[in-house]
Each structure stands twice: as C-alpha cells, then as structure tokens.
Amino acid sequence: MKQKIPNTFGLTVFAQNVVTVTSPEQLQQVWQDNYQNLPIMIIGEGSNTLFTCDFDGIIIVNRIKGITISETEQAWHLKVGAGETWHDLVSTTIKQNIPGLENLALIPGCVGSAPIQNIGAYGVEFQKVADYVELLELATGKIITVTDGQYGYRESIFKKEYLQGYAVINVGIKLPKQWQPVLTYGELRNFDPKIVTAKMIFDKVCEIRCSKLPDPKVLGNGGSFFKNPVIDKIVADKLLEIYPNMPIYPQANHQTKLAAGWLIDQCGLKSYQIGGAAVHQQQALVLVNKDQATAQDVVELARHIKKCVLQKFSVNLSPEIRFIGNSGEIDADNYL
Structure with missing residues (x-):
C-alpha cells in the first residue's frame, strides 16, 4: 500500500x-x-x-537529532544532527547567548538541508557559518567529513557530486565570539550597530517573516519558490532607468541581484491563481496551496509567473524549489 x-x-x-x-x-x-x-x-x-x-x-x-556545543577562546563550535529543525537550532543558540544565526531565523526545513541549499536570508548565507558536513556513504557505512562545500548562491557541492549515494548526517557550524551584526537588509538597517543584540535581530526577523510569509501548517507552501536573479550590472542599470524604485543588491564581479518577489509583484500577480495554487497575497515569491492544489497546478502557476517576468523585464527566473519526479530530482529550469 x-x-x-x-x-x-x-x-x-x-x-x-x-x-x-x-x-x-x-x-x-x-x-x-x-x-x-x-x-x-x-x-x-x-x-x-x-x-x-x-x-x-x-x-x-x-530524523537524526542532537545538538552538541563546545567552545574555544575564539568561537563556539556546534555539531548538529541533520534531522534537527533549523529554526529550533537558531532559537537554541539565541537562548544560550550564542550569536551568529539570528538572521537565519524561521527558515523552514531541517539542518541537513542548510549546506545542500546554502540557505540564506537578510544578508547572511549558511556558508558564513559553515565548518564541516558529515556525510554517510550509504553503500559502505563510511563517514566522510567535507570542509569545503564549494558554496554559491543556493548551490553547493552537496547538490552535485554528493547527491547520489550519500546522506548528510551531521552539520558542523562555527560561530566566532567576535560577533558582527549584519544589518544590510530591509528593516534591519534601522538598528544601531553599536547597541543591537542578536536577540533583537532574531525577534525582528521573526516578526517580519511572520507578517509576510505563510505558515506551511496553515497554508501549504515550499518557501521562496524562485531565486533572486543575479544579472549584469549594465542590464540592471538600464532597468533602473525605467523602474527607479526597483530594489537592487550590488554583487561582486559587476553583477547585481534583483528581488524576484518585487518583479513578480510588478507583473500584478499577487493573489493570481491557477487551479488550487496561488501567488501569496503578501509575498509574491511564495506560491501557496490555497485550495487542494495539485502538483501540476503549482507547475502551471510557476510557468505563468516565469513567462510574465520574462516578457516584462527580460529577466529569467530560476526555481529555488527542488523539483522531484517519479524517480528522483529533475531539472526545474527545463521542467518550466
């Protein structure tokens, strides 16, 4: 059955x-x-x-659990089971006055997914705190420790070389005691870096996410559906001439990151619905299961969004969500 x-x-x-x-x-x-x-x-x-x-x-x-915390003069070292809930880990560190993960509060999912996806929010990505990842080689039972995850924007070596035949069992995180708050995004810019605490950032991130993002237990969703596109600075500057209020985030190598949610919103797609799947009314980057959606409802909605953004801005959106077919992961870009 x-x-x-x-x-x-x-x-x-x-x-x-x-x-x-x-x-x-x-x-x-x-x-x-x-x-x-x-x-x-x-x-x-x-x-x-x-x-x-x-x-x-x-x-x-x-559901491999466990959180072990040790420290040196310079840093706290965490060894965390892959099956721990990510937000529970962040909450634990805040309660124990260990700063460094506060910007990553309320990201859905388990700890084992953090290095695979190189999760990120509010100016911080997992790679900033990454120490090592323990992998189980399923054919032999051998445990391999990888210290270089070759992280990129929502990318890592674990998505490629280690996707087949391995499983993340533990994740090592290193949090320096010389803490520097990251206040580069959104409402976090309002904080005074001289007096802000990790708990203040944690509380604000939770408040923002709760106000904008639907709880999957209430309204089914997979989190941010599309990656924020990274385009050439020259192209971004031309778009800025047409849309002076467009949010931009300068990157290295003459690249500029755009806000995918803003692009979708400008296409008038908030609350847009196909079948039982809809664009969330408060955060256009999130697609929700509004009324007993099928997988194909979600796919058709994503295709429509991608097409609208491409027509309006000549910017190609790429899914952040991982697509799974009948026998394993499939190329989400090609599927759309």
Whole structure:
C-alpha cells in the first residue's frame, strides 16, 4: 500500500514506502534493504521541494537529532544532527547567548538541508557559518567529513557530486565570539550597530517573516519558490532607468541581484491563481496551496509567473524549489 509523502506544500503525493530513521545505522540499513533497487530519496521536512508526481520508490525521512556545543577562546563550535529543525537550532543558540544565526531565523526545513541549499536570508548565507558536513556513504557505512562545500548562491557541492549515494548526517557550524551584526537588509538597517543584540535581530526577523510569509501548517507552501536573479550590472542599470524604485543588491564581479518577489509583484500577480495554487497575497515569491492544489497546478502557476517576468523585464527566473519526479530530482529550469 502506497504511503503519503510528507511535504510542506501539503500536496497529496505518494511513494511506495516512507520510512523515518533516527540514526546513521538505521539509515544505511534501509538503504541496503532495498532489494528491489527502487529509487530512494532522503528528505527532512519536505520543504523547498515540489513533488511533481507520485514517487516510484522509497522516501527516507531523516530524523537524526542532537545538538552538541563546545567552545574555544575564539568561537563556539556546534555539531548538529541533520534531522534537527533549523529554526529550533537558531532559537537554541539565541537562548544560550550564542550569536551568529539570528538572521537565519524561521527558515523552514531541517539542518541537513542548510549546506545542500546554502540557505540564506537578510544578508547572511549558511556558508558564513559553515565548518564541516558529515556525510554517510550509504553503500559502505563510511563517514566522510567535507570542509569545503564549494558554496554559491543556493548551490553547493552537496547538490552535485554528493547527491547520489550519500546522506548528510551531521552539520558542523562555527560561530566566532567576535560577533558582527549584519544589518544590510530591509528593516534591519534601522538598528544601531553599536547597541543591537542578536536577540533583537532574531525577534525582528521573526516578526517580519511572520507578517509576510505563510505558515506551511496553515497554508501549504515550499518557501521562496524562485531565486533572486543575479544579472549584469549594465542590464540592471538600464532597468533602473525605467523602474527607479526597483530594489537592487550590488554583487561582486559587476553583477547585481534583483528581488524576484518585487518583479513578480510588478507583473500584478499577487493573489493570481491557477487551479488550487496561488501567488501569496503578501509575498509574491511564495506560491501557496490555497485550495487542494495539485502538483501540476503549482507547475502551471510557476510557468505563468516565469513567462510574465520574462516578457516584462527580460529577466529569467530560476526555481529555488527542488523539483522531484517519479524517480528522483529533475531539472526545474527545463521542467518550466
């Protein structure tokens, strides 16, 4: 009997089997017990993921837990199980007066996804705090420690070389004791860097996210659907002449990052709906399951958004959400 796949979009999608594991040994056992050689996929909470159809294999839900904190004169060192909820980790550090993760509050998903996706928000990306990632080689049970994640914008080596045959089991995080607040985005700019605390930033980020972003438990969604596009500065400057209020974020190498949510909003797409899927009325970057949406409703909506933004701005949006087909991850750009 097929089992429903947990996913924050709240889509009704099924797999041949769904197994929850709480240890590396159990994870490897499930992998090795796959006598039929069915496709296998490991997930955390099923956030940042769109199952485009039923999955023809086994879904392993990683619930390897544990938070160990040690310190040196220079830094705090955290070893965190991949199955811990990311926001719970951030909350724990704030309660223990350990700054450094406050900008990343309320990002949905599990800790194991953080290095894979190089999660980021409010001017901070995971790579800033990354120390190491422990991977389980599923065929052998060998544990590999990777210290260079080759991080990019929502990219890492774990999306490529280590996607097949490996699983993240622990994540190492290093938080320097010489803390410098990051106040480069949005309302955080209003803080005085001389007196601001990590708790103040944490509280503000939570307040902003709660006001703009829907709770997946209430309104199914996968988080930010599209990446913020990074384009050539010359192209961005030409767009600025037409749209002087357009938010821009200068990058290295003569590149400029644009706000995908703003571009979608300018196309008049807030609350736009196809089938049961809709653009969220307060944050255009989030697509929601408004009324028993199917995966194809979400896909068609994303296609429409991509087409509208391309026509209006000549800017190509690329999904941040990972698309999963019947046997594994598929190229989201090509699918749209």
